[in-house]
Amino acid sequence: MSIKLLATSDLHLGRRSADLPANTAEGKTTYTWHKIVDLVLRESVDALLLTGDIIDEDNKYFEAVGPLKAGFEKLREANVEVFLVAGNHDYDVLPEIIGQGRFPNVHLLGADGRWESHLLSRNGVDLTLVGWSFPRRHVREDPLLSFTVDISPKSCFTIGLLHGDADVADSVYAPLRLSGLRQQPVDAWVLGHIHKPTVYRGSLPLIFYPGSPHALSAAEPGVRGPVMLNLKHGQDIGHETIPLSPVYYDDLIVDVTNMHHKSDLRGRIMEAIETKSHSLQKINDSLLYMVFTLYLEGEHPDGFSVETWVNPAEDDYLDDIIPGKSIKIRKVLNRIRPAIENLEVLAKEPSLAGRLAETILAIQKGESTALLDEMLREWKMKTEQMQRSETYIALKSYERISEPDEKEGRLQLLQECRKLLSTLMHG
Numbered sequence: 001m002s003i004k005l006l007a008t009s010d011l012h013l014g015r016r017s018a019d020l021p022a023n024t025a026e027g028k029t030t031y032t033w034h035k036i037v038d039l040v041l042r043e044s045v046d047a048l049l050l051t052g053d054i055i056d057e058d059n060k061y062f063e064a065v066g067p068l069k070a071g072f073e074k075l076r077e078a079n080v081e082v083f084l085v086a087g088n089h090d091y092d093v094l095p096e097i098i099g100q101g102r103f104p105n106v107h108l109l110g111a112d113g114r115w116e117s118h119l120l121s122r123n124g125v126d127l128t129l130v131g132w133s134f135p136r137r138h139v140r141e142d143p144l145l146s147f148t149v150d151i152s153p154k155s156c157f158t159i160g161l162l163h164g165d166a167d168v169a170d171s172v173y174a175p176l177r178l179s180g181l182r183q184q185p186v187d188a189w190v191l192g193h194i195h196k197p198t199v200y201r202g203s204l205p206l207i208f209y210p211g212s213p214h215a216l217s218a219a220e221p222g223v224r225g226p227v228m229l230n231l232k233h234g235q236d237i238g239h240e241t242i243p244l245s246p247v248y249y250d251d252l253i254v255d256v257t258n259m260h261h262k263s264d265l266r267g268r269i270m271e272a273i274e275t276k277s278h279s280l281q282k283i284n285d286s287l288l289y290m291v292f293t294l295y296l297e298g299e300h301p302d303g304f305s306v307e308t309w310v311n312p313a314e315d316d317y318l319d320d321i322i323p324g325k326s327i328k329i330r331k332v333l334n335r336i337r338p339a340i341e342n343l344e345v346l347a348k349e350p351s352l353a354g355r356l357a358e359t360i361l362a363i364q365k366g367e368s369t370a371l372l373d374e375m376l377r378e379w380k381m382k383t384e385q386m387q388r389s390e391t392y393i394a395l396k397s398y399e400r401i402s403e404p405d406e407k408e409g410r411l412q413l414l415q416e417c418r419k420l421l422s423t424l425m426h427g
């Protein structure tokens with residue numbers, strides 16, 4: 001007595017992932033579409049739910065139509081129903097393909113921006129699916145304002161399919177109020193449009209964006225895939241992301257403090273990649289490409305030279321670090337703070353940097369300068385002002401708050417002077 005549904009959105013058939021070798025078959029979103037169809041068949045899923053932007057644009061019609069129809073055909077042969085709504089990218093092309101009428105198992109809900117429902121009975125469970133489709137590219141009003149559907153009294157569950165922008169009031173892509181979603185007699189909302197997988201926790205119903213199942217660029221980091229829903233009588237709806245994206249994007253952060261040789265940095269990069277790959281072990285089957293943005297951090301006297309120690313070439317893929325995976329560092333971002341070694345020399349310069357160096361030295365040695373005294377006075381005054389403020393007085397009842405202490409002031413000023421000097425020297 002249960003139903004299994006697989007939900008996904010924003011596949012953008014016709015597009016391909018950035019930063020992969022040219023013409024890589026796995027980089028195309030059609031690759032993940034076939035994987036999704038295979039998963040539905042392998043896991044005996046009862047119905048596939050697609051919540052918009054499945055096709056990238058109508059200019060991608062010819063790239064998308066073949067694979068989409070082939071998938072629908074396979075699902076029809078396996079007696080799997082498909083329910084979908086159109087988004088802002090496929091508002092015209094999706095009805096066109098479905099309208100060709102060869103797929104009795106495929107149901108586009110809510111064409112022309114009118115809410116529509118469909119009853120599905122499987123394994124002794126009656127399920128109502130409700131949906132609304134984009135009638136045009138831009139929709140400024142919340143589609144929930146016109147929510148009217150008949151839900152059969154014998155229906156055990158109601159699942160809503162909708163493409164739009166949750167809690168973005170001025171969106172031109174169907175602004176959806178979360179409170180509006182919660183008010184409807186719906187047990188779970190499957191949304192589309194936002195590519196980042198998002199679950200709104202806290203209260204019923206279950207509201208979520210499955211997100212794009214195929215990572216398209218470094219702007220779509222982390223594990224991605226469709227979401228499996230399990231519906232059982234008298235139980236909360238179970239949901240689980242099934243990792244399927246062949247591409248994984250992420251940041252790699254390496255601290256270069258105290259590194260003196262290229263080999264040190266290389267070792268640390270390898271280590272970081274291995275750690276990352278290890279943490280992704282459970283999705284290793286689907287994962288073929290790992291693309292990283294490398295951030296160099298920490299303190300170093302010559303951060304600009306350190307940056308040249310790694311030199312990711314255009315088509316450089318590292319193939320043998322992790323078996324079965326291709327790895328690429330797509331970009332190196334230098335966030336290294338300059339370690340100033342000649343602070344004493346700099347302190348003699350009549351520049352702003354010189355004054356800051358002089359102040360840092362004075363704080364470190366427990367001495368004082370005219371500038372430091374002035375800054376400490378200012379700090380003390382501001383701190384006392386803050387302590388007299390309403391919010392601060394409210395806090396006082398919870399914590400013991402002491403008078404501004406010069407030692408604390410010196411410490412804060414030291415951090416600020418260092419930050420300022422680094423910014424000055426770094427340009």
Ligand SMILES: [Mn+2]
Nearest residue numbers: 053087088193
């Ligand atoms: Mn969209």
